[in-house]
Structures are given as C-alpha cells and as structure tokens.
Amino acid sequence: MADATANRVTVGTLLTARRGNGKLHWTDIFTYLYLGFGILLMFGPVVWLVLSSFKTPAGLLEFPPTMLPLGQISVEVEGYDDPLPVFRATLEDGTQKDLAQIRRIGIVSQMVDPANPENTYKVPISDRTPVREFRIATENYVEPLQRFNFGRYLWNSVVVTVVATAITLLINSMAAYGLSIYEFRGRNAIMLFVIGTLMIPITVILVPVYLVVTSLDMVNSLWAVILPGAATPTGVFLLRQYMLTLPRDLIEAARMDKASEWQIYWRVVLPLAMPAIAVLAIFSIMWRWNDFLWPLIVLNRSEVYTLQLGLNAFQGELDVQWHFILAMTVVTLIPVVLIFAFLQRFITTGIANSGMK
Amino acid sequence: MTQIELKDVRKSYGAVDVIHGINLSVDSGEFVVFVGPSGCGKSTLLRIIAGLEDITSGAVEIDASVVNGIPASERGLAMVFQSYALYPHMSVYKNMAFGLENSKMPKAEIDQRVREAAEMLQITDYLDRRPKALSGGQRQRVAIGRAIVRDPRAFLFDEPLSNLDAELRVAMRKELAALHAKIGGTMIYVTHDQTEAMTLADKIVVLQGGVVEQVGKPLDLYNNPQNAFVAGFIGSPRMNLLKTTAEADGDGIALTAGNMRVALPAVSGISPGDTVTCGIRPEHIAISDDTGLDDITAKVFLSEQLGGETYLYCEADSIDNLTIHQPGQLPVNNGEVLKLRFDRAQMHLFDADGKVITNGVSS
Numbered sequence: 001m002a003d004a005t006a007n008r009v010t011v012g013t014l015l016t017a018r019r020g021n022g023k024l025h026w027t028d029i030f031t032y033l034y035l036g037f038g039i040l041l042m043f044g045p046v047v048w049l050v051l052s053s054f055k056t057p058a059g060l061l062e063f064p065p066t067m068l069p070l071g072q073i074s075v076e077v078e079g080y081d082d083p084l085p086v087f088r089a090t091l092e093d094g095t096q097k098d099l100a101q102i103r104r105i106g107i108v109s110q111m112v113d114p115a116n117p118e119n120t121y122k123v124p125i126s127d128r129t130p131v132r133e134f135r136i137a138t139e140n141y142v143e144p145l146q147r148f149n150f151g152r153y154l155w156n157s158v159v160v161t162v163v164a165t166a167i168t169l170l171i172n173s174m175a176a177y178g179l180s181i182y183e184f185r186g187r188n189a190i191m192l193f194v195i196g197t198l199m200i201p202i203t204v205i206l207v208p209v210y211l212v213v214t215s216l217d218m219v220n221s222l223w224a225v226i227l228p229g230a231a232t233p234t235g236v237f238l239l240r241q242y243m244l245t246l247p248r249d250l251i252e253a254a255r256m257d258k259a260s261e262w263q264i265y266w267r268v269v270l271p272l273a274m275p276a277i278a279v280l281a282i283f284s285i286m287w288r289w290n291d292f293l294w295p296l297i298v299l300n301r302s303e304v305y306t307l308q309l310g311l312n313a314f315q316g317e318l319d320v321q322w323h324f325i326l327a328m329t330v331v332t333l334i335p336v337v338l339i340f341a342f343l344q345r346f347i348t349t350g351i352a353n354s355g356m357k
Numbered sequence: 358m359t360q361i362e363l364k365d366v367r368k369s370y371g372a373v374d375v376i377h378g379i380n381l382s383v384d385s386g387e388f389v390v391f392v393g394p395s396g397c398g399k400s401t402l403l404r405i406i407a408g409l410e411d412i413t414s415g416a417v418e419i420d421a422s423v424v425n426g427i428p429a430s431e432r433g434l435a436m437v438f439q440s441y442a443l444y445p446h447m448s449v450y451k452n453m454a455f456g457l458e459n460s461k462m463p464k465a466e467i468d469q470r471v472r473e474a475a476e477m478l479q480i481t482d483y484l485d486r487r488p489k490a491l492s493g494g495q496r497q498r499v500a501i502g503r504a505i506v507r508d509p510r511a512f513l514f515d516e517p518l519s520n521l522d523a524e525l526r527v528a529m530r531k532e533l534a535a536l537h538a539k540i541g542g543t544m545i546y547v548t549h550d551q552t553e554a555m556t557l558a559d560k561i562v563v564l565q566g567g568v569v570e571q572v573g574k575p576l577d578l579y580n581n582p583q584n585a586f587v588a589g590f591i592g593s594p595r596m597n598l599l600k601t602t603a604e605a606d607g608d609g610i611a612l613t614a615g616n617m618r619v620a621l622p623a624v625s626g627i628s629p630g631d632t633v634t635c636g637i638r639p640e641h642i643a644i645s646d647d648t649g650l651d652d653i654t655a656k657v658f659l660s661e662q663l664g665g666e667t668y669l670y671c672e673a674d675s676i677d678n679l680t681i682h683q684p685g686q687l688p689v690n691n692g693e694v695l696k697l698r699f700d701r702a703q704m705h706l707f708d709a710d711g712k713v714i715t716n717g718v719s720s
Contacts, residue, residue: 253436255428256429256436257430258456
C-alpha cells in the first residue's frame, strides 16, 4: 500500500519532479526555465486571447493594456447621445469627484457631473484617472451568436468538418489499402502519380476546380467545400506507409480465412491502422476547420458561411470589431482543442501491438 | 479427406528459379513433412499449395481438380503461420470465428464449433482474451484452433513450432501428433528441424535447392538414404561422411583416407581408384580393443558425458571430425587415442556425385 501511494503520479509530484533523488540539480533549474519559457511562448497568446475576448471594446483599446477584462465605466448622461466614460477627477479645490468626460481638448478635458448634467468642469488630463470595473463582457459572445447568426456558421463548419473528414478517411484508407496491400500491375506508377499531385499548389487548380464546381451547380452549397478536397495525397501516402508495416502474414491469414478483399480491408487492416487513421483525422479536422481560401471562393451567401468566413465578416474595410473577432476566435478554437485532447491518446497508444513476436 | 498432387511444379522470381519441377503426391489423411535447410524452397512450396504464391508452370491438384487459378480463399485449406498471425485486435474467440463468419455460417454453429475446438485445445479459459495477453504456447494453440474450426480439406503448417522454447516445442510436438491421430486430416508441415520431421511424419519430403531429394517414411530415409545430402540431413547428431579412396584389397576393396583403412568385400559399383563417400552414423562406431579389427585410430578432442549417453568428437589425419555416440558412461578423457571399428551392416556408401551405392555392406 505504501508503495502504491509513493509511486502514484499526481500533478504535484509532476510539477516538482527532479532529476535524480530529490536534490535540485542545475539542469533542473535550466529545464524548468526552458519549459516555462516554452509555455509562455505558446500558451501566452491563447490566454491573452481568451482574457481579451471578455473585454469591452473600450477595454480592448485601453493603453497601457490590462491583462484582466477591466473596462472603463461609461454612463448615459441626459443631453448627450453616446454614453460617456467616467473619470475620477481632482478638482481645483482638492475634492475628488466622479465625472463623465464630454470631450478632450488638448491637455484639458471637458467634463460633466452625471448627477447634475448642467454642471460642467474643465480638468487637466493629468488630474483625472479612469474609473474601471472588472466586467466580463459576455455580450461579445451572445451578440454574434444571436444577432449575426454565428450559431449557423458554427453548425456549417461542424457539418463541413465532420462530413469531409469522414469521407476523407474512408476514401483515403481505401486508396491506401489498394496501394499497399492489394496487388496489381502498375501499383507503384499510380502511387507516384498520387504523390506527384502533392506538387501542385491549390492556387494553380483554383480556377479549374471552381469551373467544375460551378458546372455541377454546387456553388453556395456545403458540398462545394466538402467534395473537392476529400481525397488528399498526403492522407493516402500517410496511410499507405502505415499499412505497409502491417505484418504480411496477417493479411495472408485473412485470405486463408476466406475473407474477401473488402473484409480484409474493413475487419483486419482498418482496425490495425487506427493510429494512422487518428493522425489523419486530426489533420483533416484541422485543415477543414481552418480552411479559408476555398470556402471564401465558393460560398457567397451568408447562410452557408463557415466560421472562418464569419470571422472575416467582422473585419470591415474601415472598422474592425475586435471584441467580436476575439470572442468568436475563442469559439472556433474550442472544438479543435477538444478533438485534439481526445484523439492524441490514439497516436501514442497501441502503435505496434500486432500480437506477433 | 483430401488428396493433393503436385505435377512438375516450377516457380521462378524473374530469372531466379526457386522450385525446379516438383512432383509429389500427398495421400488423404497423411501427415507429410517438408524438411530441408533454409532457402530450400519448402515454405514456398507450402505457399504454392495454399494459393498464396502463383506457380510459373506445372499443376497443383486438390482432389484431382487443378486449382492453379483458384485463390487461396477458395481452396478450402487452413494454414498455421510461423508468426501465428493472430488478429491482434480480436479476442481469441473472434480470431477463431473470423473464418467461419466469412463463410456466412449461422451464429449458433460458429459458437458450437469454436467451443468444441477450444475444449480440444484447452484454451476455453482464454476465449475472451486478446492474443497479446497469451503466452507463446497459448498463441500457438489458438492458431491451430483457428485452423481446426474451419474443418478444412487439409491443414498446412509453416514452421509452427520454431518460435517456441525447446521444452514447449517438444510438448507441442506431442500434441500435434495426438491431434493428427484424433482428427485425422491431411496435413502438410514445413520445418527445418529433422527431429520434428522424424517424430511427426507419415512421409518426409527432403528438399534442397528447390528439388526433392528423397521422399519416404521417416525410418526409410534414416536407414536407406538415396544420397549423401539426405544421409547427412536426417539423423541427429549428423552421420559422419568421410571422403575416401577405394583400393584393391585381396578379393575385396579397402576404403582409405589418411590412416583409415576399411576393408570390405567386393561391392558392385566400386572399383579401385574411385572416390567414395563413406557414411557411418555416430551410434554405429564401436570402440575396439582388438587390435586386428580396427578401421581407424583417432584422438578424442572433446568428450561429452551426458550421463545416460556419451558423445565423443575425434580427429584423425585428413578427417576433421568423427562423432561417436555410445550409450552409458564411457571413461574417456579429452586427448585420449582410440581404436575404432565401423559397423559394416550400417555403413552407407555414396559415389562421387553423392548417389548411394549401397546402404549396408555385408561383412
């Protein structure tokens, strides 16, 4: 029992793990510094993104920027159209008062008492500090999801990603089976041909593919995004290389067991190629989820927009709605993070337990 | 019950011929062992019968119908692989049921067959386990079980015991023999281990370089090898094969090499001056005290005392190694010089091409 508790890995022991037996070696310090720097570098922007997504537009524009979603309070004052920002001003007589700023002229700001809109003051800007409050601006999320139909974009993105990934996995694994296990003349030539298409960048075939999609009457439907990229040479290559490592005996045993080619593919090769399939699934999901150029070309109506196109819509020529962009970027991140957290187990486990000596 | 016939089967990979025209018939219910050194084509031959390899020319017949163009899945044979080739993602039960499911057998019958075979092989307790959780011997049984449930026309075994440790190999060998006695199917078994061949086979096929050297019952091969290769391959430890020259010796002839001189009565096929390979098994060499009758004087360079038996490894001029096997314990030390006599009745003589001249010489 004592041993079991001693050996159990907790977050605590993991975070204070040291080289050797408990003493702090210089490499420990170096490693922690290095890893800490890595976390800061990679995780910092994500944390900043999430925190900023809860800031009000005013909070976002504040300089110097704050880490937490602190926003300057603004009030509605009678006689003024827009809400005015509130400052704590030190008046000439030394008293402090919360005033709303009407406008700023040079180094003097013209302020009004929100309680008595008739009383205006002139305060040097050095004598006032913004009044801030900790406020989570959930409207950054609620508004786009309700008003701008972002829920619809999210749904479109999910449909595109799920359907396209399913099709990609199915046809790529079938092609990989044909090119690795099924024997026929000219197999290597076809493989070379498939690999060769890797060298053609998407920009080159953009126009021809668009013409094909148009003549098939698929513009402004999600199929136009799903189908053209369903067969990827990268995926075929990745799966084929993995399938080549499966023991030949297993396939032959299946042949002796009266399995048809389809059964060998479906019941023997596919389950054994799961680690490679998982890797391709992650790739495919990321490609599809982040895809921008092709959807931008074939999807023109906002009801078929994917998330990436929706995000783009917040970025006008003159005005960029950062608070919405940041919030919706967080939304687009969540599914990818969840999927990666779930699938990455597959990559590391069970790669070669083929049950053979 | 199935009969398998090979008619002038040839196989080549590009310009390289690996099987040079093999004619062979395997009778119904027979346990045939293909044996030979590695690279002799025995596994290829088995795979040809299984349908996993195409042949370049000739014909493979199963029950008198040519199956050259018929794929492995439709030949109705079952194969046990050297690596076992168990499906790692399926339980033992699923592994055994896979072949039956593929032939669309009703679930109830599959279940009955799998459980029967599991019972026979004593693997019922492991039916729910994955192959990874089994020991080598258990995996071997599952692989055999997978073949049995199919009730195939014939069983093919490709070196099935070579991945097991020595003790388990002996045990599994006995089980296989018992299994054959029980289910009595036609079985073809490939091995490079001549002990397995001797103990299991009804008929041994000795292969070398893609040709059949000899086919016969185990003891026939042991007692009457048709050539020097078979003589050297069958039997453990190996037969001593001594290169000698025939000389006239009174009415008969004498085989000489260095200080060895084996006087024999006249043997048809040997005339003075011929090169003759003299084969004598280690157990047919006696240590002789009688000075007049010894054939060779040799020095023991290694004496192995196993308690129940003794092996002596000797050298003489022009002979590097002469192995002697004697029952019981012999008080012989390394470096001792012995006078030896060969048992004439058990002597095998081969000509310069390795073809047998006579198996056993009258004295």
